[in-house]
Amino acid sequence: MEKPQAGARGRNRNGERAERSAQRDPERTRASILAAATQEFAENGMGGARVDAIAERAGINKRMLYHYFGDKEQLYLAVLEEAYIGIRTAEKAINLSDLEPEEGIAELAMFTWRYFLEHPEFLSLLGTENLHRARWLRQSTRLKELHSQLMGKLSDLLERGRAKGLFREDVDPLHLYLTMAALGYFYLSNQYTLSTIFGRDLAEHPNLEGWERHIVHVTLASIRR
Amino acid sequence: MEKPQAGARGRNRNGERAERSAQRDPERTRASILAAATQEFAENGMGGARVDAIAERAGINKRMLYHYFGDKEQLYLAVLEEAYIGIRTAEKAINLSDLEPEEGIAELAMFTWRYFLEHPEFLSLLGTENLHRARWLRQSTRLKELHSQLMGKLSDLLERGRAKGLFREDVDPLHLYLTMAALGYFYLSNQYTLSTIFGRDLAEHPNLEGWERHIVHVTLASIRR
DNA sequence: CAAGCCAGTAACTAAACAGTTACTTTGTGG
DNA sequence: CCACAAAGTAACTGTTTAGTTACTGGCTTG
Secondary structure (H helix, E strand, O other), X not given: OOOOOOOOOOEOOOOOEHHHHOOOOHHHHHHHHHHXXXXXXXXXXXXXXXXXXXXXXXXXXXXXXXXXXXXHHHHHHHHHHHHHHHHHHHHHOOOXXXXXXXXXXXXXXXXXXXXHHHOHHHHHHHHHHHHOOOHHHHHOHHHHHOOOOHHHHHHHHHHHHHHOOOEOOOOOHHHHHHHHHHHHHHHHHOHHHHHHHHOOOOOOHHHHHHHXXXXXXXXXXXXXX | OOOOOOOOOOEOOOOOEHHHHOOOOHHHHHHHHHHHHHHHHHHHHHHHOOHHHHXXXXXXXXXXXXXXXXXXXXXXXXXXXXXXXXXXHHHHOOOOOOOOHHHHHHHHHHHHHHHHXXXXXXXXXXXXXXXXXXXXXXXXXXXXXXXXXXXXXXXXXXXXXXXXOOEOOOOOHHHHHHHHHHHHHHHHHOHHHHHHHHOOOOOOHHHHHHHHHHHHHHHHHHHEO
């Protein structure tokens, strides 16, 4: 009890939980910088994000930001990597082996839609990264190895549906994935200009539910025989 | 000949074409600032765009930029307005009255795709504007009056197709428009991250043509009875 | 032809910005 | 219990940035 293990987290030398009193907590500091940076970059893009604003949001000293992440660009890359890891991890958890081909495709389409809906910061970071022509994504060896889990699941479902005579023979899995993703991404990422121009609030609940059904409908219609 | 009309453009007091020698040409100056700003904002977003860079690209003195447009924000708004006017003008020129419903829908889908393909700066500006939740678009009375011409043409084609028993009864014209736009927008605006992750260059010609066919296929499949 | 306005220039300014320096505090292993 | 490393702070620095000032030169109209 008198001598706590070295490097142990969650307890200080008195054996009390450290989370409360901890004045010094590297992991927590790192995590709060990353969370603050995710918000700031998502809201303002790479060019508009302010290092001082991130430090303030995180409630830390700016020096710490440079201590943990090097500079603004490396911090941005860390944010981007974490965002991709988030969706890839969620994709892994989906289990479709019990489902019929059509149900499985519908499930994947809804998963993608709901993930986008619940993670607007991911969409925003994608937009920023594409504005810069994937400059940081291309640098990241970590992310290039992190393939989408969805493609494999999609190919499997297509194969099963084809065998049953439900789906067309010549469906490209990438095209199918892009179709589902496009319908969700565009609706959400462009909701502000679209709502303004069409005078119809796309973020309202009935509209969101309607669009989810629409995505499933379009996706299935495009592959059925 | 000795007295040129007031405000006449294109000629100086000697009756010579002014375009060549003109040291002073307000319209040309204004236009070149706007063109330079369009590029700069499209490449770097609102936060990343630099007023000095715009002035340099336009080959003018920075003072002129403030003279003609007030400040950075108003210049950005002018760029955005011009971009929207561009697509709305192009939409107006489409004539579909001679076409069968299916052909007409296909034509509109291809028009949207090709317009996006040929005007990457428009996509980029849309992305930036949505990052800021349509902050400037909402301010612009000019743009709020500028409704999409496509919606009317789309409703007409849907009606004709429905009457012939080709299309489903309950197709929402807005959903149809969003579907066509989403498929084109996402493919192009996210081409850099997608190409990196899937290891397949989406900008290659065969891929672009394949995607155009795909858009037409998906759009029609989604509305057919 | 002169008066005045409008297009245009160069150099400046105050604030914002990313990144650094020099220092203090805290925890822990020998 | 001390020495050292890592966590943390405050104040600073050089540069970049949007926007301005004070000025020049040319065109048009009365």
